[in-house]
Amino acid sequence: MDEFERSLKTHPLLEDLEPAYVQLIAACATSVGFRAGDLLIREGEREDTLYLIVRGTITIEVTRPGSAPSCVETIGAGDVLGVAQLTPATAHLDCRARETVVAIAIDNAALHRAMDDDPRFGYALATRMLARTYHRLARARLQQLDVYR
Secondary structure: OOHHHHHHHHOOOOOOOOHHHHHHHHOOEEEEEEOOOOEEEOOOOEOOEEEEEEEOOEEEEEOOOOOOOEEEEEEOOOOEEOHHHHOOOEOOOEEEEOOOEEEEEEEHHHHHHHHHHOHHHHHHHHHHHHHHHHHHHHHHHHHHOOOOO
């Protein structure tokens, strides 16, 4: 088993997923790398790729007119970036490599076709991504709480 296969099979999003489903994902995925400062996702653009982060950290940023980008969240190995790809919405935040990042890039168009062709696979993956989204919202909520009031 090479590093790509190992990274795919052990990524938290895909853990315990049926091996046939992991193979469907592998068929539309490739390993990619980014240097510090590179943008993985740009606000306003369509999210054409789902990223499974293998190594490195990424800042999720919001840009306010007239000021520098502000970090909303930092994610790293084991996280997922681009879950909005399940919808026709465009990205509403910038996602920038904070350091060297290694990720598995999954082509959204190919992934959508596989999900449409096999509804059980689609359901299994969509529920995992929804759980990840819920977890991320819960983390954001906790970060926003003012515990000193």
